[in-house]
Amino acid sequence: MPDAERDFHDAETVSRGFSLVWLVPLLALLLTIGVAWKTRADRGPVIEIVLNNATGVEAGKTKVKRRDVEVGVVEQVGFTEDSTRVVISVRLDKSIAPFIDETAQFWVVSPQVSLEGISGLDTVLSGSYLEASWDSEIGEPQFRFEALANPPLTPPDTPGKRVRLIAEDGGSMSIGAPVFYKRIEVGRIEAKTLTPDGEAVVFDLFVEAPHDRRLTEGSRFWNTSGISVELGAQGAKLKLESFSSFLRGGITFDTVALGGAQVDEYNL
DSSP: OOHHHHHHHHHHHHHHHHHHHHHHHHHHHHHHHHHHHHHHHHEEEEEEEEESOOTTOOTTTOEEEETTEEEEEEEEEEEOTTSSSEEEEEEEEGGGGGGOSTTOEEEEEOOEEETTEEEOTTHHHHOOEEEEEOOSSOOOOOOEEEOOSSOOSSOTTOSEEEEEEEESSOTTOOTTOEEEETTEEEEEEEEEEEOTTSSSEEEEEEEETTGGGGOSTTEEEEEEOSEEEEEETTEEEEEESOHHHHHHOEEEEEESSSOOOOOSEEEO
């Protein structure tokens, strides 16, 4: 075989050998890089949540949920810079990231027994998890949050209205006590604090929709102890408003005058 023809044959053999030996691994490498890039691009942001303690929280296991739908997972558990509190890193789903703004709230769900009943029983077998709540508006992204010490009495996206009552004293009413309209529970007391001068007590109430439409200038509020006695010809009658109000007190409101604009603050 002439030298020129032999050289051409050898070059063709080398070319075919290169394509068979290196082309498949090169394609596999490019495919791996593409999958890794897509996986990283599809990942949601990492946020930090500060807790008083990490009871029941484990990295790689503890889920973040909203209405029983998983929206994230705890990736790391550590301490704040001064080592006085716990800070956890949470990887969120990309789909819900735009809603995680200053309105977002997080708290740990675990078995609890209170006057309202027993909650969090599902965590006995599955373990504790973080519950999340946010509104439907897209706001400025936030990446660090303070976990709530207790679950919020009213989620941020609950339809209704918040009003404030000013009273001379706190009476027997406590946080979580019911708010009634015509003996129907329509809300709850969310907070109970003193005024800056300490001369009165401030109650922050939440009244659920559609009952919040009845809050006008003609609305009046009064303390409900949960129990009352009526005297008549047939003797005394004992009435119990509700077991919850009997234990924690409560507030009742009604509209004594028709019309009037809606207001946000009342006197009790």
